[in-house]
Amino acid sequence: MSQLGKIDTMQRALNIVNEHVHFSPEATQGWKSNSELPQAREILATENDTKDLPENPVHTPWASKEAYLEA
Numbered sequence: 902m903s904q905l906g907k908i909d910t911m912q913r914a915l916n917i918v919n920e921h922v923h924f925s926p927e928a929t930q931g932w933k934s935n936s937e938l939p940q941a942r943e944i945l946a947t948e949n950d951t952k953d954l955p956e957n958p959v960h961t962p963w964a965s966k967e968a969y970l971e972a
Contacts, residue, residue: 932971 924936955972963969 955968957972963972
């Protein structure tokens with residue numbers, strides 16, 4: 902690969918990373934618009950903040966893929 906080809910490939914890779922890091926979600930995406938990296942408030946949640954979490958069925962499958970992903 903020529904030097905110019907390597908630079909072009911590197912620039913495309915940097916563009917992909919930049920778009921991922923500076924992702925601007927659309928309001929219509931629901932939970933999918935949440936950041937992949939947790940916020941400090943999510944990591945430092947109190948017990949009161951976690952009471953709405955759904956039960957995780959470990960001996961049976963989830964009702965649907967959407968139910969699993971939304972949990």
